Amino acid sequence: MSDANDVLTFAPVLRQALRVGGTLLAVFAVGLPLAACSDESRLVVHAGSGEHVFTVEVVDTDESRARGLMYRQELAENAGMLFDFKAERQVSFWMRNTFIPLDMIFIDAAGEVRNIHVNARPHDTTSIPSDGPVQFVLEIPGGRSVELGLAAGDRVEHPRIPAQ
Structure with missing residues (x-):
């Protein structure tokens, strides 16, 4: 069983993971239309x-x-x-x-x-x-x-x- 200290220790890691995930999602959302514009065909x-x-x-x-x-x-x-x-x-x-x-x-x-x-x-x-x-x-x-x-x-x- 975990106690309150384990949750407090994990919280900064979870916040960092959410920040990185959000950044990757934003980069993907911006890059997708650019990829569509560079149609090499x-x-x-x-x-x-x-x-x-x-x-x-x-x-x-x-x-x-x-x-x-x-x-x-x-x-x-x-x-x-x-x-x-x-x-x-x-x-x-x-x-x-x-x-x-x-x-x-x-x-x-x-x-x-x-x-x-x-x-x-x-x-x-x-x-x-x-x-x-x-x-x-x-x-x-x-x-x-x-x-x-x-x-x-x-x-x-x-x-x-x-x-x-």
């Missing part, structure tokens, strides 16, 4: 022809970038894959084991489109390089960049790209 290209929204998968590991869109049989017209190389560097792609034509949009760390390769041919192993260092490459359905009027100098908005 939404990418916007700001072009002369307007804003174009894409739903993207982000790949940022050597393994996921190497696989990319290989073996896919289709890609929705406003869907794509965003490759994040984590720092600017010269990159090149090929179409080995890729079954659908793709446009490759090469983007620098600040979100500016540097160059676009239109309609990369399925299964072609020819190297498709960036025109200089880039951090990101957006792959979208082949010919889509021409349909939308995308061009070098356009701006890309995504949670991984710092706002300008």
